Amino acid sequence: MPQRLTQQPRIVTTQSPQFTVKGARINAASEKVETTMKFEGTADYVATDDLTIAVNAAVTLERPLLVKGEPGTGKTELARQVSQALGLRMIEWNIKSTTRAQQGLYEYDAVSRLRDSQLGEERVHDVRNYIRKGKLWEAFEAGEKVVLLIDEIDKADIEFPNDLLQELDQMEFFVYETGETIKADNRPIVIITSNNEKELPDAFLRRCFFHYIRFPEMETLKKIVEVHHPGIKEALLTTALTQFYEIRDQQGLKKKPSTSEVLDWLKLLLAEDMDAADLKKNGASALPKLHGALLKNEQDVHLFERLAFMARSQR
Numbered sequence: 001m002p003q004r005l006t007q008q009p010r011i012v013t014t015q016s017p018q019f020t021v022k023g024a025r026i027n028a029a030s031e032k033v034e035t036t037m038k039f040e041g042t043a044d045y046v047a048t049d050d051l052t053i054a055v056n057a058a059v060t061l062e063r064p065l066l067v068k069g070e071p072g073t074g075k076t077e078l079a080r081q082v083s084q085a086l087g088l089r090m091i092e093w094n095i096k097s098t099t100r101a102q103q104g105l106y107e108y109d110a111v112s113r114l115r116d117s118q119l120g121e122e123r124v125h126d127v128r129n130y131i132r133k134g135k136l137w138e139a140f141e142a143g144e145k146v147v148l149l150i151d152e153i154d155k156a157d158i159e160f161p162n163d164l165l166q167e168l169d170q171m172e173f174f175v176y177e178t179g180e181t182i183k184a185d186n187r188p189i190v191i192i193t194s195n196n197e198k199e200l201p202d203a204f205l206r207r208c209f210f211h212y213i214r215f216p217e218m219e220t221l222k223k224i225v226e227v228h229h230p231g232i233k234e235a236l237l238t239t240a241l242t243q244f245y246e247i248r249d250q251q252g253l254k255k256k257p258s259t260s261e262v263l264d265w266l267k268l269l270l271a272e273d274m275d276a277a278d279l280k281k282n283g284a285s286a287l288p289k290l291h292g293a294l295l296k297n298e299q300d301v302h303l304f305e306r307l308a309f310m311a312r313s314q315r
Contacts, residue, residue: 037086045074045081046216046224054211055082061209064150064168064190066200069213072258075193078213079149082191090147091188093135095156101163104134104150105173105182127177136167140184148188154197161204169207216259218245228263229270239276240266247294252303257294265293 039055041047047055055078058065067075083090093104109130116124123129139148153161167173168190172183192208194200216224218241225237244265248256257265268290269279279289286308287301288294295301 039082039085042081042085044084044227045077046220046227047078047081048216048220051078051211051213054209058191058209059189062187064192064208066192066194066205066208066210067213068194068196068210070215070256070258071195072260073213073215074259075213076149076151079147079151079191079193082189083147086147086189088145088147088189089142090149091135091139091142092149092151094151095153095160097155097157099156099160101156101160101167102134104136104164105167106134106137106175107132108177131175131177136164136173137182139188140171140182142186142188145186146188148190150190150192152195153192154194154200158198158201162201165203165207215248221259221262224259225263225266229266232266232270233275235276236269236274236279237266239279240269243279243288244294247288247304250303250307254299255296257296261294261296265290268293 037059039047039052039059041052054067055065067078069075079092080090082088108127109132113124113127113130135148135150139146171187172181174181221241222237225232225241241262244257244262247253272290274289287304291301291304295304
């Protein structure tokens with residue numbers, strides 16, 4: 001059973017064994033101390049064992065961590081919590097359908113330079129004045145190790161991941177306008193999220209460490225709720241989550257409610273001062289209380305209206 005991990009982040013220092021270089025024995029312990037960062041969760045984020053293993057494996061391999069899962073299961077929040085737990089600054093790149101890979105590197109504003117040249121501006125002589133740095137450039141020259149979040153990569157064009165293969169693999173890229181190569185001095189921890197709306201290229205997947213966040217079981221979800229709504233009554237929590245899982249398991253449901261939606265629903269129940277008895281009232285013969293927090297399209301609302309009507313007819 002996954003457990004809530006609340007320990008403070010720790011820095012594990014390991015000493016390398018002796019090894020031989022060109023016939024000479026070198027004691028690595030006296031020459032170099034390797035510091036390894038370990039993510040163990042935070043007090044504000046319930047991380048399962050397999051999730052912490054995935055994060056630490058990606059850090060060790062120095063490969064991007066590709067996190068998939070249903071919307072609202074905490075993929076984006078994971079990057080923020082890794083940043084907080086390890087004491088690293090986070091750089092966030094939110095992907096849209098119109099986002100191009102080049103924007104993550106840099107953009108050259110040729111139009112502004114042409115306009116300035118027509119106006120006789122002095123700044124026109126330095127091309128660097130017209131280069132806007134992207135999030136990858138920002139992460140590469142941060143001067144320290146950072147967490148780079150590439151959020152919802154599946155929203156972009158299908159070629160978007162392929163256009164970043166070299167840059168994420170080698171941690172460098174070439175700026176054609178200035179003739180310089182931008183290379184990361186400290187390899188960032190890269191976390192990439194996807195809602196699985198489209199398949200990602202095999203060449204891109206090969207370069208990532210993959211983890212799928214499964215929807216939490218009842219006991220894990222209780223721990224998540226207790227983090228966000230401490231002190232919630234056990235009877236209300238158990239009854240509400242039982243109804244919630246029944247809704248998710250309903251055959252024919254178009255959109256299953258997520259973790260974030262059940263948290264919103266419970267917030268409303270607490271605000272309305274409802275208890276377990278209020279939720280049980282009328283049972284299956286009525287729509288769930290405050291169902292707008294859980295059912296997000298008319299087909300699902302109509303489905304539960306029909307089920308409620310059938311339940312009343314059988315009385």
